[in-house]
Amino acid sequence: MDHGDLGGGTALLTDRYELTMLQAALNSGTAGRRAVFEVFARHLPDGRRYGVVAGTGRLLDAIEAFTFDDPALEFLTSHGIVDEPTAQWLESFRFSGNIWGYPEGDCYFPDSPILVVEGTFAEAVLLETLVLSVLNHDCAIASAASRMAQAAQGRPLIEMGSRRTHEMAAVAAARAAYISGFATTSNLAAGRRYAVPTTGTSAHAFTLLHDSERHAFKAQLASLGEATTLLVDTYDVERAVRAAVELAGPALGAVRIDSGDLAVMARRVRDQLDALGAPDTRVVVTGDLDEYGIAALAASPVDGYGVGTSLVTGSGAPTASLVYKLVARADGPDADAPMRPVAKRSAGKPTRGGRKSAVRRMDAHGTAFAEVISTGEPTPGPRDRVLHVPLVREGAVVGRESLERARERHAQSVRELPPTALQLSKGGPAIPTEFVEGGPRS
Amino acid sequence: MDHGDLGGGTALLTDRYELTMLQAALNSGTAGRRAVFEVFARHLPDGRRYGVVAGTGRLLDAIEAFTFDDPALEFLTSHGIVDEPTAQWLESFRFSGNIWGYPEGDCYFPDSPILVVEGTFAEAVLLETLVLSVLNHDCAIASAASRMAQAAQGRPLIEMGSRRTHEMAAVAAARAAYISGFATTSNLAAGRRYAVPTTGTSAHAFTLLHDSERHAFKAQLASLGEATTLLVDTYDVERAVRAAVELAGPALGAVRIDSGDLAVMARRVRDQLDALGAPDTRVVVTGDLDEYGIAALAASPVDGYGVGTSLVTGSGAPTASLVYKLVARADGPDADAPMRPVAKRSAGKPTRGGRKSAVRRMDAHGTAFAEVISTGEPTPGPRDRVLHVPLVREGAVVGRESLERARERHAQSVRELPPTALQLSKGGPAIPTEFVEGGPRS
Known part of the structure; x- marks a missing residue:
């Protein structure tokens, strides 16, 4: 996907602070730390019973096009947005990490980790704004x-x-x-x-x-x-x-x-x-x-x-209120440094540290009754549907699929929800989100 | 402005019915009739005192890029959306008519004719969706x-x-x-x-x-x-x-x-x-x-x-609820046929026929007190500010200006409104819209 006269790429469809954070991290030696970011909604729009994941296909195209060409770099340096070493780093930038996500068309609930981005802090932080723009719009619609x-x-x-x-x-x-x-x-x-x-x-x-x-x-x-x-x-x-x-x-x-x-x-x-x-x-x-x-x-x-x-x-509800949060990072500069969960404690907006996995738990009739989110290694039960699929592996898109497939999946995902999910009246999420603590997966 | 892999143009950023109407009109011999379309909002969003015109500069770029290249034509014909004669007509299409509008940054009120598009029916109807997309979004923001x-x-x-x-x-x-x-x-x-x-x-x-x-x-x-x-x-x-x-x-x-x-x-x-x-x-x-x-x-x-x-x-209010309505057309196929006002009578959504002009009427202190819309030749009084400026003349963009100019104009336009305009509480439009009947201008 081309985004027009932004030099053919999508890299400027971003907030300035992603680049200033990159520069400061390059400068301080922390840019290369392994990091895990997750996308989730703290809550559904008022009264909604479920959300729908959409935009994944568009996002994969946009990530592939997320590169900085000469006019973009010229803009960044001539306006003093980044310094020369940062511009040089950006010149050869391509996302080389891993991304998992709920597949397109699937339903989601409060705190569902619908996207997990793993890479160096530098490359993962750069994607924040674009990821959220695409998903917040498309999921809302x-x-x-x-x-x-x-x-x-x-x-x-x-x-x-x-x-x-x-x-x-x-x-x-x-x-x-x-x-x-x-x-x-x-x-x-x-x-x-x-x-x-x-x-x-x-x-x-x-x-x-x-x-x-x-x-x-x-x-x-x-x-x-x-x-x-x-x-x-x-x-x-x-x-x-x-x-x-x-x-x-x-x-x-x-x-x-x-x-x-x-x-x-x-x-x-x-x-x-x-x-x-x-x-x-x-x-x-x-x-x-x-x-x-x-x-x-x-x-x-x-x-x-x-x-x-x-x-x-x-x-x-014109936006899905999805956020992109750092949940784990390497405990030090070495490539093999152990990962540790991190979380902010801001009043009213705390986050839950640690990389998550998620399953949708079904009853004997195949009806979903809980969204189970775990910070440990996932050990799905026989009636758990594992929710993450690989989307990007070492920078290569592996999760591309047809729009028809996403459409079929959505129909199936709604069918497995309890009947309350289909009520138009205002209410809480159709199934509760449950957290299970466990050892860090990463 | 380029809109990406749509072939470099903006022409497919439109609703299918604009093209099927074109085809049927070409077929019936009515496509070449002179026509006037106007953009206006029947009402402001709930409780708002005024609206702000924005998007004009983007729209002028998009109109210049509104052309059909070979891949676009191939898509249209291979999917049976238009027939061969229509595709041939589209191949050489460029908007060649005239556009006037409220300048960017100015305020508007219910029924303000913020854009007037004059051309053949064919060329003016084709722009409908793109005009509305740009203005409905940008004016809302x-x-x-x-x-x-x-x-x-x-x-x-x-x-x-x-x-x-x-x-x-x-x-x-x-x-x-x-x-x-x-x-x-x-x-x-x-x-x-x-x-x-x-x-x-x-x-x-x-x-x-x-x-x-x-x-x-x-x-x-x-x-x-x-x-x-x-x-x-x-x-x-x-x-x-x-x-x-x-x-x-x-x-x-x-x-x-x-x-x-x-x-x-x-x-x-x-x-x-x-x-x-x-x-x-x-x-x-x-x-x-x-x-x-x-x-x-x-x-x-x-x-x-x-x-x-x-x-x-x-x-x-994520959209400005602007509509694009045919208000006048030639009374017959000839190039010099007289124009006649037209209007639909749909229940709850009637339109007012005839091409409009508009002035903002000021009191002795330079404070606006009415939006006066006329279907006759405008005869502005000494304290009337004429609201239309030329934007496109015979297909050539003449209304381009800097963003700074629009920003200054907005500040000035708000300053001339009565103090009630600045109340955040819900209320009616800051000034009333008055209609003055008169002989058709066109």
Whole structure:
């Protein structure tokens, strides 16, 4: 993945302090100490039952592109951000450590160590901001999308929020929504880059462009065929539906309603379509829908939902509040120095030292009942699902997989949660997080 | 501006229906009709007094890059998104119309026509999604940032939210925050691309990396000098402040507190610094601050605020809810056909037809009291400030300006609002929007 005129790399998509810490550590001789950082959320967004890991695939691409080219180094030195020795170190930098993580699409809970980065302090600290940017955004979107997918109960969801978020965030949002079960996206860049299926036909402007609604429908049908979706709420819905079926015939693919009381309108339009002899023409609704609006339409004759704003803004939780914390480091400068757990004691934001492993513990029916996090060597029981998979090994990406695989995994991961996980009402995490102390793994 | 592996262009950062509408309009002979689209918000986010225009400079770059290269066209045709004639039309596409807008940094209100796009329907409809993505994101961030800047009452604000939003949105957020009065950003890409001043020194991980806090402070001071900012809340704040002054001397630049009750801690640390003979060492606070948290610290001895999550998520309003609506089009296919206003009548979302002009009306003291929007030829009075400036003329960008200019304009635009505009409490828009009917301007 290229991030544009930042010199082809992603290395400046970072906070200045990552580089000043690097410089000070190089200077003091601590930069080469082995270190383990972990990514986790202290809590889920208010009332949410689970989170969804997303962005892993994008992150692996971004880490591969995390290098400093000459213009980037020139910027850093000419602005006094780093000194010459640090710039020289950066010139040949490539991440050479190891990364494990929860696989993309899996669910997570408070304190789940969804990513573990192991390397020298220097190389691991440099990745902090980029790791968090990618995961905080994509996990927030995927977590909201998953609730919408549960609310839709199998009816297809169309992601159409590109216009309500940053133009590149839109592409990532479409990808994250697809992992969580959305059927399609309006975003063409997501179609091209990630092969997310795309959809879309027309807006009100197309109707207004023509001398009449009938002219507009005729023009759309002539160009896109009778399987298209006609937008019927520019003027008068009843008249528009009548014209749509008259012009397209019973093979008309769908009509879209974008305003009004969607439950009332969907019922009226469905009845009208049936009466007009178009029982197979689908009814698609759009317009400020979120998971609650979708759920409220469960008993209405709706064949598909378009979701925009609430999806790309994480439905009230636009960021996943993930943090990246140093949890262990070598006890001294030598390469074979033993690792020791470390933790800050800041008021209200303490961290738990030591490198973690994690399993999801299942009951006899295959339903999850606890997220078990251990600082010892993992000894999974027969019904424990081990949660970490290798993503990067000695700098080489080993965890790349298809988006379809992540999408399947997400569906499976939700299925194994207890039924409370699927409630839209506010509540605590679907399963508790339990800590098990043990000898340090590293 | 390059948007990465989308072929160098921005044209796929769009919704599929823009292209299917184009195809149907080309097919029906309506694509070449002159059209006027406008961007506006039906309302401000709940309780906000004003919005801030931001993203204009980024948008002009993105429009220049809005072209379809061979890989993009190949994607579109091989996936059946457009037919061959449409692909041929796209191959030579460049926007050749005119764009006016509120200049970047200016304030806006409900229904303010902050952008007016005039061209053929084909070329103007194609820009819809990209225009909205850029403006909805950047205006949302700038609007939140402006409230924070007012709350800070001249104390410097540091933007440090990169890790809480999409990695490219982070760069745009840093830019938008700077327009609204933030002093610096942690984001290096924003420093490189937009010359936003950058800042940042160290995190808790740096302290934890070293064998003791004192070792860490020594290392940072040795590398970054005594003017640096030391983070003092990893273990015990009082002990850390004592060590900091002992090691750095009274010329220590600043200490940063990232946890606890910031008002209590700031007072304690200020007193301690003064007692230790370091009255010029500044106290910087960070940690889940928003405009209310900043305001609550107005009476505390704080010399700077770092703001992260709440800034990049628009402090509760992550999108500006701007829409892009067709308001006028040629009444027929001829190039000299007269323009006519058009508007949809969708329930709850009607639009107001006709191309608009706008002025901000001032009283004798130079204080704004109304946003006056007219569909007639603008006839500004002596105390009216005309709000549209030319941005693109016959396809050529004419509205480029420095970020510093936008920043100055924002400060001026806020100064001319009535005092209620600066209240953080929820309320209506600071000035009312008034519509004046008149003959169509176009």
